[in-house]
Amino acid sequence: MLELLASWISTRLGAVAGVCGFVGVGALALVPVWGFTWDAGYLPPLVAAPAEELRVELLTNGTTFGELLNGVRLDGNDQQNLLLAFQEHADPRRLRVGTEVTLRFFRGDGRIRGVDVAVSKDELVRLERDVAGWASIVVPTPVQVDTLAAVGSIETSLWNAVRESAGLASVPWADQAEVIGLVAQVFQSQIDFSRQIRPGDAYRLVFEREVRPDRTMRSGRILAAEVVNAGKTFSAVWFDLHDDGIGGYYDLQGESLKRAFLLAPLDFRRVSSRFSLGRLHPILNVIRAHVGVDYAAAIGTPVMATGDGMVTQRGVGSGYGNLIEIRHGSGEFVTRYGHLSRFASGLRVGDWVSQGQTIGYVGMTGLATGPHLHYEMRRNGAPTDPLSLDMPEGDPIPPSARDRWTVEFGERYAMLTNLSPTSGQRMADTGAPPGRSQAARNE
Ligand SMILES: [Zn+2]
Numbered sequence: 001m002l003e004l005l006a007s008w009i010s011t012r013l014g015a016v017a018g019v020c021g022f023v024g025v026g027a028l029a030l031v032p033v034w035g036f037t038w039d040a041g042y043l044p045p046l047v048a049a050p051a052e053e054l055r056v057e058l059l060t061n062g063t064t065f066g067e068l069l070n071g072v073r074l075d076g077n078d079q080q081n082l083l084l085a086f087q088e089h090a091d092p093r094r095l096r097v098g099t100e101v102t103l104r105f106f107r108g109d110g111r112i113r114g115v116d117v118a119v120s121k122d123e124l125v126r127l128e129r130d131v132a133g134w135a136s137i138v139v140p141t142p143v144q145v146d147t148l149a150a151v152g153s154i155e156t157s158l159w160n161a162v163r164e165s166a167g168l169a170s171v172p173w174a175d176q177a178e179v180i181g182l183v184a185q186v187f188q189s190q191i192d193f194s195r196q197i198r199p200g201d202a203y204r205l206v207f208e209r210e211v212r213p214d215r216t217m218r219s220g221r222i223l224a225a226e227v228v229n230a231g232k233t234f235s236a237v238w239f240d241l242h243d244d245g246i247g248g249y250y251d252l253q254g255e256s257l258k259r260a261f262l263l264a265p266l267d268f269r270r271v272s273s274r275f276s277l278g279r280l281h282p283i284l285n286v287i288r289a290h291v292g293v294d295y296a297a298a299i300g301t302p303v304m305a306t307g308d309g310m311v312t313q314r315g316v317g318s319g320y321g322n323l324i325e326i327r328h329g330s331g332e333f334v335t336r337y338g339h340l341s342r343f344a345s346g347l348r349v350g351d352w353v354s355q356g357q358t359i360g361y362v363g364m365t366g367l368a369t370g371p372h373l374h375y376e377m378r379r380n381g382a383p384t385d386p387l388s389l390d391m392p393e394g395d396p397i398p399p400s401a402r403d404r405w406t407v408e409f410g411e412r413y414a415m416l417t418n419l420s421p422t423s424g425q426r427m428a429d430t431g432a433p434p435g436r437s438q439a440a441r442n443e
Pocket residue numbers: 290292293294373374375
């Protein structure tokens with residue numbers, strides 16, 4: 001992000017400097033100096049051939065970087081120096097098949113001028129000649145920032161609704177899944193997406209992402225989102241209160257969406273279906289008052305602590321199988337997580353855990369006919385449905401940041417409210433620059 005900002009600033013500065021330079025020449029032309037008037041006149045555009053020619057090669061199965069260089073005019077020493085310089089940043093024997101190697105030649109004479117090796121999705125190693133032989137630097141892969149918007153109604157699940165959105169149709173599937181996860185994360189103390197979504201619910205969201213040249217997403221962030229659930233509207237606008245690039249989500253009143261508890265201890269994308277409450281217990285074969293929520297999910301799915309607290313049990317708890325119990329705050333609230341296949345490594349009774357921390361993994365230990373998580377919340381000893389909990393409002397934006405909030409909130413929320421309620425759309429690129437190395441590549 002910082003990298004991107006720096007490159008954006010430098011591009012903008014470059015552009016400004018260019019304009020100033022031109023204006024400067026123009027002004028000079030009007031100023032008489034010793035009776036002589038400079039006249040730059042009209043300069044025809046200068047067309048120069050690029051200084052280099054590029055050849056892009058892909059590492060094939062069984063070809064090493066060194067072998068690829070054999071096809072280039074380099075004497076043995078030169079090639080050795082180049083490989084040594086490369087080794088400062090990456091292991092030439094551990095490059096993936098398909099790694100893109102860009103060979104840069106001096107135009108005309110075929111001598112090699114530089115080599116770019118895309119060592120990962122986000123970095124390339126650039127090799128260039130210097131007085132001593134070869135030098136190497138790591139250059140971030142160029143990214144562009146754009147903003148996507150999506151609107152839709154939810155008939156079955158947020159998952160399907162987002163997948164069917166026209167606004168995200170051009171987004172690779174894996175990135176769509178990440179957007180869905182981010183929406184759920186934004187509202188994780190407001191909506192349990194695995195058991196509260198109703199037909200007729202709706203969503204709209206505006207999403208900012210960094211996109212690589214191959215159109216995959218390097219990072220993304222929800223800027224503003226709204227979910228209408230059972231007639232109630234939940235809004236979230238991103239705001240970077242501490243200016244740390246992380247930020248958080250606030251509602252229309254400027255109150256943080258953070259609460260003492262997440263509604264669900266699992267990523268809803270991993271929940272397959274829900275057991276009915278108050279059912280006939282399949283093993284005991286009696287109707288047992290069900291005191292918690294059962295989430296069906298694959299064995300090994302991570303289980304999160306829904307709130308900060310201290311581990312008071314970690315072990316086998318009869319019917320619960322492998323059980324973790326956490327005491328929150330003064331002890332008014334206790335949460336339990338049962339049937340786990342295993343505990344998070346190193347977790348002990350007496351440990352402090354924080355909200356969202358992985359404490360164990362879904363299993364089917366104890367009285368369970370299939371893999372699922374039994375989640376239970378008790379308030380002063382009495383079983384409580386987490387959804388019925390009336391949690392206090394989150395922290396408000398402090399007065400010192402109110403002015404900034406008002407401006408940024410206005411911009412981001414307007415992006416949402418400008419969306420047509422029925423169709424998805426893609427918004428214009430925000431005009432972020434092509435990254436540094438893109439510019440350098442085309443030098
Ligand atoms: Zn249960």
